[in-house]
Amino acid sequence: MRRQNSSPNTPTAIPAGYAFRLAWRQLSYQKVRFFTAVAGVVFACILVFMQIGFKTALFESATLLQRTMTGQIYLSDVQSEAIWRLVPFPRKTLYRALSVPDVQDVSAMYVGQAPWKNPVTGVNRTALILGIDPNVDVFPFEGLSEAAPKLRMRNVVLFDEFSRPEFGPVKQILAEKGEFPVEVAGRNLDVVGTYKMGITFSADGNLIVNDTTFFELFPAKSPQGVDVGIVKLAPGADIQQVQKELRDIMPVNIKVMTREEYVEDEKAYWNNITPIGYIFNFGVIMGLFVGLVIVYQVLYNDINNHMHEYATLKAMGYEDSYFVKVVLSSAVIFVVVGFFPSWLLCSALYKVVQASIFIEMNLSFEKALLTFCLISGMCFISALLAVRKLKVANPVDVFQ
Amino acid sequence: MMDFSSPPCLIEAENLSFHYGEGDLVQQVLKNVGLRVMSGEFIILAGPSGSGKSTLLSLIGALRPIQKGKLQVCQYDMGQSKASMHLIRRQIGYVFQQHNLLNFLTARQNVEMTLEMLGDDDEFSRKEKSLDMLDKVGLKKEANKYPPELSVGQRQRVAIARSLVHQPRLILADEPTASLDGKSGAQVVELLRDMVKTAGCGALVVTHDERIFHYADAILRIEDGVIYGEAREGGHNVGV
Numbered sequence: 001m002r003r004q005n006s007s008p009n010t011p012t013a014i015p016a017g018y019a020f021r022l023a024w025r026q027l028s029y030q031k032v033r034f035f036t037a038v039a040g041v042v043f044a045c046i047l048v049f050m051q052i053g054f055k056t057a058l059f060e061s062a063t064l065l066q067r068t069m070t071g072q073i074y075l076s077d078v079q080s081e082a083i084w085r086l087v088p089f090p091r092k093t094l095y096r097a098l099s100v101p102d103v104q105d106v107s108a109m110y111v112g113q114a115p116w117k118n119p120v121t122g123v124n125r126t127a128l129i130l131g132i133d134p135n136v137d138v139f140p141f142e143g144l145s146e147a148a149p150k151l152r153m154r155n156v157v158l159f160d161e162f163s164r165p166e167f168g169p170v171k172q173i174l175a176e177k178g179e180f181p182v183e184v185a186g187r188n189l190d191v192v193g194t195y196k197m198g199i200t201f202s203a204d205g206n207l208i209v210n211d212t213t214f215f216e217l218f219p220a221k222s223p224q225g226v227d228v229g230i231v232k233l234a235p236g237a238d239i240q241q242v243q244k245e246l247r248d249i250m251p252v253n254i255k256v257m258t259r260e261e262y263v264e265d266e267k268a269y270w271n272n273i274t275p276i277g278y279i280f281n282f283g284v285i286m287g288l289f290v291g292l293v294i295v296y297q298v299l300y301n302d303i304n305n306h307m308h309e310y311a312t313l314k315a316m317g318y319e320d321s322y323f324v325k326v327v328l329s330s331a332v333i334f335v336v337v338g339f340f341p342s343w344l345l346c347s348a349l350y351k352v353v354q355a356s357i358f359i360e361m362n363l364s365f366e367k368a369l370l371t372f373c374l375i376s377g378m379c380f381i382s383a384l385l386a387v388r389k390l391k392v393a394n395p396v397d398v399f400q
Numbered sequence: 401m402m403d404f405s406s407p408p409c410l411i412e413a414e415n416l417s418f419h420y421g422e423g424d425l426v427q428q429v430l431k432n433v434g435l436r437v438m439s440g441e442f443i444i445l446a447g448p449s450g451s452g453k454s455t456l457l458s459l460i461g462a463l464r465p466i467q468k469g470k471l472q473v474c475q476y477d478m479g480q481s482k483a484s485m486h487l488i489r490r491q492i493g494y495v496f497q498q499h500n501l502l503n504f505l506t507a508r509q510n511v512e513m514t515l516e517m518l519g520d521d522d523e524f525s526r527k528e529k530s531l532d533m534l535d536k537v538g539l540k541k542e543a544n545k546y547p548p549e550l551s552v553g554q555r556q557r558v559a560i561a562r563s564l565v566h567q568p569r570l571i572l573a574d575e576p577t578a579s580l581d582g583k584s585g586a587q588v589v590e591l592l593r594d595m596v597k598t599a600g601c602g603a604l605v606v607t608h609d610e611r612i613f614h615y616a617d618a619i620l621r622i623e624d625g626v627i628y629g630e631a632r633e634g635g636h637n638v639g640v
């Protein structure tokens with residue numbers, strides 16, 4: 001149906017598509033300016049993508065152990081802050097957990113940091129050393145169950161293949177020469193196997209030893225002290241219920257945590273005690289702010305430079321809402337033209353970064369969605385700020 | 401009794417007064433102005449600078465709300481609701497002294513803006529009408545050029561095409577020839593006059609340019625906010 005030459009009593013809404021097309025023609029007319037603005041959006045996108053990527057990668061790496069441990073409930077001393085700053089609690093407190101009916105088994109984990117001497121260069125690097133009961137499945141790391149039987153021997157160590165290269169070509173030596181001696185905390189241990197874990201905030205490399213060997217490496221630590229207690233529940237047990245029962249029987253200085261709580265506890269340390277979370281959030285805000293200023297500048301100038309033209313169109317009968325649509329359309333164009341190439345670019349950048357920091361960088365759909373929302377919000381706010389300028393385009397001015 | 405044979409009245413102003421400023425700074429620009437413009441009439445409004453011509457035109461064009469008196473444009477009462485002002489504007493073809501074309505649109509796309517506003521959603525017909533209109537102002541060959549590629553006179557003619565492509569019932573023009581040389585000025589005025597005579601609309605043209613006075617059906621003079629009418633062929637007085 002044609003709506004042409006409508007009477008003044010039947011308002012005709014101008015389709016948003018026309019406003020969008022005008023915005024596109026306006027932006028694409030001045031290519032250099034357009035690409036400057038798009039570059040601003042791309043810059044903001046990349047900053048946001050990278051900061052979010054670093055932040056989640058670092059937090060995921062920081063909580064790697066917590067997320068992968070077996071067991072449903074974890075016990076630690078309230079003074080324990082993070083995996084590398086544990087305060088041990090008495091072993092008999094751990095065994096007290098066995099009195100709760102749905103608790104199937106408990107085991108202890110010991111954590112320490114000690115120098116590892118690179119078998120090729122002889123240079124020391126600090127490793128995170130986990131001491132576990134070799135008869136209990138504590139971690140489902142790839143390769144660990146195959147290597148675990150060898151862990152029952154004394155003075156042997158399992159090496160994390162994902163440790164930084166500064167730890168030496170352990171896997172290669174193992175394949176070529178078989179088991180070989182290394183120096184850990186000044187003592188000689190035999191490397192008998194490898195597994196795949198990944199580095200955390202706490203150290204650039206990881207080792208697993210049995211509990212006996214652990215206390216030989218750390219003579220200052222007492223076998224009566226447990227760093228982390230791992231509680232396994234009977235199948236079908238109500239985790240919250242058991243947690244409550246455990247809290248009732250545990251001393252006040254023991255934290256009784258579900259897996260989620262344990263992960264959050266570790267994250268909270270890095271987020272609150274260290275400025276890491278703040279630094280990355282600040283990076284995101286800076287990126288968005290710079291993008292906002294650039295997009296605002298371009299949108300504002302487009303309005304400012306066309307005051308008389310817009311006023312003339314208003315005098316012809318165009319409404320304010322049409323120009324609002326034009327400005328918002330420009331913002332949408334910036335989002336689309338800026339975001340999607342940045343997404344592609346950052347998928348590649350994530351891989352480059354991953355290869356150099358040895359921490360998994362995963363550009364998930366959620367991260368893309370989050371970035372998209374932040375960038376859209378940024379462009380939308382720029383548009384809203386710029387739209388205020390439209391009010392000044394007054395049709396009477398064209399008569400002066 | 402109503403006289404159905406007489407042409408419809410496009411502008412009817414009675415006791416129209418307008419002032420700028422408030423209190424001590426108040427400046428009375430229009431004083432009890434009366435004015436009638438009928439379909440088929442080409443009226444020129446002339447007067448010294450600062451006499452209130454543009455102000456009067458801006459009131460008729462629904463660019464500002466009226467303050468005192470009565471004003472009907474195309475049978476719509478003005479100054480009542482602000483919301484309907486843009487709808488009255490759509491009934492009118494404005495020709496401004498400055499062309500104010502969008503530089504990033506071609507001549508044809510600029511002309512099409514008017515049709516898009518009115519909801520003509522047939523792209524082909526919009527194109528046809530725009531080219532027709534550009535042909536009338538002698539710019540068919542320039543249809544795909546951008547304003548910066550056109551001369552000032554050509555731009556002004558594109559702006560006129562934009563104002564008239566929807567065949568408005570009323571044409572308002574504020575010094576349309578001021579930026580043009582004598583020849584293109586005459587072309588523009590001839591075009592406006594042709595529109596009035598063939599399409600049966602009305603036109604009120606503000607000008608200082610005495611060279612175009614002879615095109616008018618009547619010439620109104622405004623001085624210090626007061627209109628002095630001039631008798632014309634139809635016998636009735638446009639300035640009341």
Ligand SMILES: Nc1ncnc2c1ncn2[C@@H]1O[C@H](COP(=O)(O)OP(=O)(O)OP(=O)(O)O)[C@@H](O)[C@H]1O
Nearest residue numbers: 400420421429447448449450451452453454455456
């Ligand atoms: N927006 C405004 N605010 C205050 N005073 C104004 C405004 N616009 C016009 N005036 C004053 O009103 C008077 C009439 O102005 P107007 O523009 O209507 O004159 P004009 O007849 O169109 O003059 P010109 O031939 O120079 O265009 C002038 O004295 C002018 O200074």
Ligand SMILES: [Mg+2]
Nearest residue numbers: 399400453454
């Ligand atoms: Mg004027």
